[in-house]
Amino acid sequence: MSKSITVKEKYPPGDFAIWIIIYVELVTFALLFLGYAFSRRSHIEMFNDSQLLLNQTSGFINTLILITSSYFVVKAVKSVTSMTKESIKESNLRASKWLLYAIMCGIAFLVIKLSEFIHIFGQGITLSTNKFFMFYLLLTVFHFMHVLLGSIILFNIYKKTKIHGYMPDDYKGFETGASYWHMVDLLWIVLFPLVYIIR
Amino acid sequence: MKRTLEYVWIILVILTIFAYLLGYLKLISTSLVGILLISTFIKGQLVIDYFMGLKTVQLKYRLIPTIWLGIVISLIAVAYYLPVAATH
Numbered sequence: 001m002s003k004s005i006t007v008k009e010k011y012p013p014g015d016f017a018i019w020i021i022i023y024v025e026l027v028t029f030a031l032l033f034l035g036y037a038f039s040r041r042s043h044i045e046m047f048n049d050s051q052l053l054l055n056q057t058s059g060f061i062n063t064l065i066l067i068t069s070s071y072f073v074v075k076a077v078k079s080v081t082s083m084t085k086e087s088i089k090e091s092n093l094r095a096s097k098w099l100l101y102a103i104m105c106g107i108a109f110l111v112i113k114l115s116e117f118i119h120i121f122g123q124g125i126t127l128s129t130n131k132f133f134m135f136y137l138l139l140t141v142f143h144f145m146h147v148l149l150g151s152i153i154l155f156n157i158y159k160k161t162k163i164h165g166y167m168p169d170d171y172k173g174f175e176t177g178a179s180y181w182h183m184v185d186l187l188w189i190v191l192f193p194l195v196y197i198i199r
Numbered sequence: 200m201k202r203t204l205e206y207v208w209i210i211l212v213i214l215t216i217f218a219y220l221l222g223y224l225k226l227i228s229t230s231l232v233g234i235l236l237i238s239t240f241i242k243g244q245l246v247i248d249y250f251m252g253l254k255t256v257q258l259k260y261r262l263i264p265t266i267w268l269g270i271v272i273s274l275i276a277v278a279y280y281l282p283v284a285a286t287h
Contacts, residue, residue, distance in 0.1 A: 012260045013252045019260070026267045033271055037278035044283070060219035064212060070250045071208040077252075078204075175252075182251045186264070189242045190271060192215075193235050197222035198279065 013077070014176035022183045025146075029187050032142070033194055036135040043131055048199045050132035053123070058112050059196040063188060065112070066147075069105030070185040072098045073154070077178045080161075080171045089164050095174070096161035099154055102181070106151035113144050139191055143184070150184045153177040207249045214238045232279055236272050243268040 012019050040047045076098035083091035117140075120133075127134050157177045160166060166174055218235055221227045227235070244265060248254035253261040 008258070009256045012256045023263055023267075026264060030267060030271045034274050034278070037275045041278055041281070041283050056219065056222045060215065060223075063215045063219075067208065067211045067215065070246065071204060074204055074250050074252075179251060182246060185250065186243055186246045186268075189246060190239060190268075193218050193239050194275060197218055197227060197235065198232055198275075199222075199227055 012179070014174075014179045015172055018176045018179050022179060025183060025187070029139075029142075029190075032135065032139050033190060036139065036194060039131050039135065046130055047132045050130060050136075051196070051199055053120070053125070054136070054196055055116055055119070056196050058116050059192050062109050062112050063192045065105045065109045066185045066188050069102040069109070070182055072102035072105065073178045073181050076102065076161075077175060080166045080174050083166070083168045083171070085168055088167060092161045092164040092166055095166070096158055099158040099161060103151055103154050103158060106147055106154060109147055110144065110151065113140065113147070117141075117144075136195055139195060143187055143191060146184045146187070150177075150181045153180060204249060207245050211242055211245060214242050229280075233276065236276050240268060240272045243272075 076095040079091050079095040079098060120137075125133050127137050154177060157174055160173075217238060221231055221235060247261065247264045247268070251264070253264065
């Protein structure tokens with residue numbers, strides 16, 4: 001019987017500082033998620049009625065978009081981490097292709113979310129309308145800003161891949177940006193069922 | 200093993216469609232919320248392991264987001280299932 005032994009990496013991918021940021025962001029969002037969940041207990045009917053005003057389909061499409069963009073980003077990361085000295089140009093170009101797809105997904109997410117915000121604000125809904133919309137707007141606007149920042153980060157990585165800027169021994173910045181993007185995806189994976197589905 | 204990422208993506212898509220259909224077809228019920236939360240945990244763990252790449256990193260770094268996810272999902276379940284005290 002053969003047994004494969006996997007040697008574990010000592011540190012997570014990317015700059016260690018990004019992991020501190022990621023852990024802090026996770027805790028911040030956790031407080032908002034739980035604030036929503038426990039506030040709902042005292043206003044169940046109002047939360048259920050308000051939730052009906054949300055567009056579940058756009059939330060669903062945005063979830064698919066973020067999951068797919070994360071997949072594209074992993075493919076881009078694999079392109080650079082498997083790079084050799086002979087394949088620098090080719091690997092950077094392959095990574096840039098995957099990143100471009102991921103950025104397009106990021107933009108699609110932002111456009112869909114913006115249209116959702118326009119619809120919500122068009123109905124005169126604000127932070128002070130009720131507790132449901134207070135949490136909805138806090139969570140989704142905060143998350144929207146993270147997607148925006150993540151897209152900008154991915155675009156900067158993309159620009160560097162276009163000039164073949166990543167080397168076999170220098171791609172930490174790439175992994176750092178990718179880790180941030182996956183965090184944005186992870187947060188939405190919890191946000192979508194909590195705010196759009198559970199009632 | 201070569202297609203692991205593709206399989207992960209497919210599972211994520213299927214679980215997302217499952218969640219959407221529960222909401223869209225108004226099938227969401229007390230018991231299905233539990234299943235939905237479990238499927239959300241699975242989705243999150245797949246992202247942590249395969250997209251964030253923490254499956255191949257020392258356990259402590261993988262455990263931090265896993266414990267975060269477990270606590271958040273469990274407390275959401277508590278908030279949902281704990282009986283609401285009657286108000287006077």
